[in-house]
Amino acid sequence: MSLELYQRYEIVFLAKNQCEPKFSINRIAKLVKCCRSTVIRWLKRQTETKDLHPDERFTSQQIQEQVKGDGINVNERTIHRRLNEAEFQYSKPLLTEHHQNKRLRWATSMLNFHWNRVMASDETVFRLHNVKHFYWQRRGDRKMCRTTKHTIKVNA
Known part of the structure; x- marks a missing residue:
């Protein structure tokens, strides 16, 4: 069940109101007429992102x-x-907290790794001709571009 925006703010208000006594999650669910897990989800979303608008x-x-x-x-x-x-x-999504934790666990597990056994090098590709690009063009205004198949490239 998707809640209206005003209902989401009502959940947060009832849970975190400074003036009145705070309501329990079960009581809020009864007042807003939704299930307990919905109340928990929107309270968690508000504390994590400070945003109650729906993801679009x-x-x-x-x-x-x-x-x-x-x-x-x-x-x-x-x-x-x-x-x-x-x-x-x-747009590419940012790293989630789960991904950040996995990266941190990997980094801490590799602290005692013997990095002097690893050789690192930068690698780049040099091409003799440009790589084929795709362009959006209007019909009738097409411009032909010269292309070379199987261009010579050197990895260095």
């Missing part, structure tokens, strides 16, 4: 599944192009 992030695959449920068959790549046309930007 979707992947193109999720959109494809939703549209397919409406009986429309559309390719995921088409959805991606339409999102680009609407000037939506793809």
